[in-house]
Amino acid sequence: MDELIGIALELFFGFICLFILTKFLGRATITQLTTFDFISALVLGELVGNALYDSEVGVGKILFSVIFWGALIYVTEVITQKNIRLRLFLEGRPSIIIRKGKISYKELSKNRLDIDQLLHMLRSKDIFSIREVEYAILETDGSLSVLPKSDYAKPTRSDLQLPPSEPALPIAFVSDGRLLLKNLIQSGFDEDWLKTQLKKQGFTDYKQVLYAEWQQGSTLFIESY
CATH class of the missing domain: 3.30.240.20 (bsu07140 like domains)
Structure with a gap:
């Protein structure tokens, strides 16, 4: 009976820890499961699952393991928000x-x-x-x-008796304050053109821009921080 009560307590504390940790890390851990997020979720599950059936592991060790692993995930998420290269390495493109x-x-x-x-x-x-x-x-x-x-497309242009037009894919030129030079060049533009467009909308530096995208036939769309 004491063993069953111990397992119940460990399950309860494990559930509370995982619930709080998921809330803290954000909904992206659920709705946008990248490779990194998938591995993180597996490890969290293993930490709690293995602890439940190990008689030498108590609530304190479960709590420490979950908190420490959660801290690692949180620090990694913060770093990837600032470092595009690391973000691409962990999450892909x-x-x-x-x-x-x-x-x-x-x-x-x-x-x-x-x-x-x-x-x-x-x-x-x-x-x-x-x-x-x-x-x-x-x-x-x-x-x-x-x-x-x-x-x-719905509704179709054919239904409306309109002439066909070629869809245009929006292309990001600036992301998280960083210039995506490859996208800019492939679209037939250069930095001077982009800086001119940014100045027209009151931006003097890429670091002021959270996201900027261009689409054929439209003006440059810019979101600031």
Whole structure:
């Protein structure tokens, strides 16, 4: 009986610790499960699970293990908010699986996807033919974001009897106060152009900009801190 009471107490304290830790770290640990988040969740589960069935491990050790591991995750999250390279290393980067209606076999192979898996993911977005897709982006959490061709957008331009237009993918130029030079150059611009656009909206330095994106046919969209 005493053993059962001990397990119940350990379960209770383990549940409370994990609940508080999840609340503290934010909803991203649940809704946006990246590779790093997945590993973190597994380790947390193992820490509590193993402790429950180890007679030498008490509530104090469970509490210490969960708090220490949670602190490591929190510090890592803070660092990745400031360091883009480390963030990309831990969380990865989105992959453009379909670009301008063409499948990138290189990106498929890189992400260990086959055509059947891609079709399944498209069907989950209510798209049943690849010919309907202009862009498909595999996000870091494993989900697929899809930009359909204008003729297949809802409502369709064909339904409205409008001439077709080519969809344009928004491109980030500044993220977390850092210039994404590769994106800027690939879009046909240079730093002088970007600085001029920033000055028009009252920004004199990249560090003032939380996020800036450009889309064909639209002005530069800027969000400050």
